[in-house]
Amino acid sequence: MTTLARLKTSVADLGRFAGGSILGLALAAALVAAPARALAQAAPATAAAAPAAVLPATGSGPALWVVKDADSTLYLFGTVHVLRPTTAWGSAKVDAAFAASSDVYFEISNPDDQAAILPLIQQYGISPQTPLSSLLTPVEIADLDAAAKTMGASAAQLDPLRPWMAGLTLSIAPLIKAGYDPASGVETILKARALAGGKSVRGFETLDEQVRVLATLPEDAQLQFLRSTLESFDAATTELDGLVAAWAAGDVAGIQALGVDEMKATAPAIYDALLTRRNAGFADDIQGLLAGSGTAFIAVGAAHLAGPDSVQAMLETRGVDVEQQ
Template identity: 70%
Template sequence: MKLASLLKSSAARIGRSAAGAALGLGLTVAFLASAPADAFAQTAAPASVPQAEGDGPALWVIRDADSTLYLFGTVHVLRPTTAWGSPKVDAAFDASQNVIFEISNPDDQAAIQPLIAQYGVSPDRPLSSLLTAEEIAELNEAAGSIGATAAQLDPLRPWLVGLTLSVAPLAKAGYDPQSGVEIILKARAEAAGKPVTGFETIDEQVRILATLSEDTQVAFLRATLESWEDATTELDALVEAWATGDVEGIERLGVDEMRSASEEIYQALLVRRNANWADQIQALLAGSGTTFIAVGSAHLAGDDSVQEILEDRGVTVTRQ
């Protein structure tokens, strides 16, 4: 393969994996709902979820003498018509006394705005100093999809622009953050009086993206400019794997793609966070009660998944 083709192929993989990884962050719901030009319509969470064929998305359980912890992988942005309802998931959720997400307030638009201002703006390193004239022209064309121009985006950091542009096509394909799993489960939890907490804060999640090296951020943005209209196709495949409980498919499409494209992204968005969550899960096991844990499905697939880390520490995790 010629060098130019190799670089383009690598960039495309980074774009796909980074976009998928960003969609795996719980903050995505708040971010998308407050995106420039109101990329997604403001709608209420669906009252009901279409029932999945077969067993639906995967569910795991961890038990000791006085604790039961359910692990459920999610997708943060879905079409309202996505069929993922599952009696076993409903039963586990109903039996739980409290609910834990990646972050407790995935729909908090007010919380995301000051963080974008703090971590997403870099006037001393404008995009025009990082991209070629041809890439700026491509950026201007892509920016039109969110009602903006390259000049308006120029002061923003590459991670923020790449994320914004990579998710913009999803609205046209019918994806809606209000149909995401966490928003629906949070509404159910609040209606049932179940406490909702998070493993992380929105601030921590934004800083994960903001502290990626500039080279990786720019590579993500460049790849997004090359293939931003393919974001829907990539997400469609991941959603299909998730909704049918195909954990191997999630590993192949999400986890493996991410690692092959960028070890930095893989370590930052999956490995270190999974280890931190495993610590918190073990602390929960030291207590008592029943807890429902719902996190991005990529965290529950692959050799560095939350389950694998727990198993390595002697904790038994069983798929339901």
């Protein structure tokens, strides 16, 4: 089997850090959305999807913040990149903020661009000259094979993947089996609403930049990510269920405890790459928007808005007031 054929098979259905990935990296949803046929050739353009209805949340719903100056109002909203269609997160305050905004900013503006994803996976996600079988122990290869079989693949088919790509693939696979779907993710729904409402849609980062967040990690950090995913493979869905429940209830402390603190304590290199450095970049972008004027809605993964290194904490250390709604 060729390297590309293995790649197509292994990511067709595309850990411990699964929750942090889903709340911290829009790329995760982009890879989930990449069907095998899109890896063989660019998918044809299709009409924009109609905005999906969202069930109303119980209570006040997910947290929302606002940053203001004399001529700017910026709403800051944490998202989950993949959700079950039945997740109830609708919120009147979020709807009002979104309606008042003329511009919408996401981590990336084009997670559904399959033609852009394929060359990035080929460039950064596979390394047949250094297969996983040369990096993992026999016991770990057996664990990899067992995890891969749950998504209709095998360790041999994942062998050409780089550790970060294998870890991300396996962290997402059980979630898809449990009914999580990028089409129900917050960004997908908000983007459809924005386009239907004539709002501009922009991204703070590019797909290439997001891929390189994990692809440029040292090999030992990538292997730690993969090993942690294998160790907690069976618990991934339960962990994300807890994170989603905290997010939908506006429980920011719960998000921090479940999706941020453990990553910071046990995998500081991954935490720094996935959250700290990118949060600083998002804070820079927000300050740049404040220097202009107008009203904008900013939606980034909820992990970026929880904990001591959150975007809000960084803004406040720079003298920018952030108010929770």
